[in-house]
Amino acid sequence: MSADAASTNIQCPSCGAGLKFDPSLQGFQCEYCGSKHGIKTEAAQAKEKDLNAAPKERGWDAKTESLNCNQCGATVSITGTSTGQCPYCGSNFVKVPKPRTDLIRPEDMIPFKLDKNKAEALFDDWIGKGWFRPSDLKNLKKLENIKGVYVPFWTYDCNTHSTWTADAGYYYYETEHYTVHVNGKTEHRSRQVRKVRWVPASGQRFGFYDDVLIVASKGLDRSMVEKIYPYRLGELVTYKPEFLTGWMAEEYSIDVKTGWTLAQDKVMGSERSMCSRDVPGDTQRNLRVNTNFSNMTYKHVLLPLWIASYKYKEKLFHFMVNGQTGKVEGQKPWSVIKITLFVIAMTLLAAGIGVGLYLLSFYGYI
DSSP states (O other), X not given: OOOOBOOOOOXXXXXXXXXXXXXXXXXXXXXXXXXXXXXXXXXXOOOOEETTSOOSOBXXXXXXXXXXXXXXXXXXXXXXXXXXXXXXXXXBEEEESSOOSOSBOOSEEOOOOSOHHHHHHHHHHHHTOOTTSOGGGGGOOSOSSOEEEEEEEEEEEEEEEEEEEEEEEEEEXXXXXXXXXXXXEEEEEEEEEEEEEEEEEEEEEEEEEEEXXXXXXXXXXXXXXXXXXXXXXXXXXXXXXXGGTTSEEBOOSSOHHHHHHHHHHHHHHHHHHHHHHHSOSSEEEEEEEEEEEEEEXXXXXXXXXXXXXEEETTEEEEEEEETTTOOEEEOOOOOHHHHHHXXXXXXXXHHHHHHXXXXXXXXXXX
8 A cells, every 4th residue: 555645834923833723723723822823715616637638736835754654555744753653554654754746736625624522522422333233332432543634535527428228128918828726626717927028229328427536545445435425525625735734644546547447437337327227118138338438637635534443352443534524434343142142032033923823823813
């Protein structure tokens, strides 16, 4: 896994102490003199870049210090120190002398809206839920290693033109005659049998996709990240390094071209679903879809994510909080005892119902 990060130091104009971006203020408050300082935000403008054109802005536009994780290979930055804990695996960092300067600079970002206390409160509420989970999970409080990270994402826009062919099936019914033997007598009966008439079908559709979101980190579980969607991308603001003060910001490890391949897969899946709905008739088979793309553009954005891990009986589990909306997702252990008791209870219930039905039948009640 490859990742990198940026951070920048900002000093308090009143006393010279170092400042950290505060999500509750959407600015800074000096912890020494108490003075508050805002950040002038600018709503993000439509600055999509041609996917086939070379980007001009490179690097973080800020002084950076990169730190590399010995265990998982992630590279992040922590302001003012060269050691810390990896937000992904919890191991120690070693300093990397020369951070990369050829990175595509983020155009836009969403600053953190939730602070650490709120993220921990969401964990406390989440960890205790679930009947089939171990009861003592509720004792896991106040994660010590929860980290706020600006995670890199690509967003893609494109136009699509899809053509499709399929066999459209129409239901019809035929009367089928058959015989049965009842009490030694032959009876002639009939029934309606459903059949399908297959007819070739074809069509086309045009589409536009806006802000197809692809996480650009290899260190995160992609399926878990997608479960804390959506991010409200209408709240994007123009990237400013001041927002990174005191926070970690990961370098993308999935480049823009690879990200586009992943975005194409998402779009083609969506196109296939919509083309399937366009097929006439009652059922279908042999659907084939061909999708062409045009006007492909992208943006590089940073989105806020609280990342944590916790141990339960020496096994590591991961937890995430959307740093904008507070939506949570994570891994929890199962309680083998509770699941076993539930299965036993359901088996006994089913057996009891079976015995009851047998007795009712035996005595002629049913």
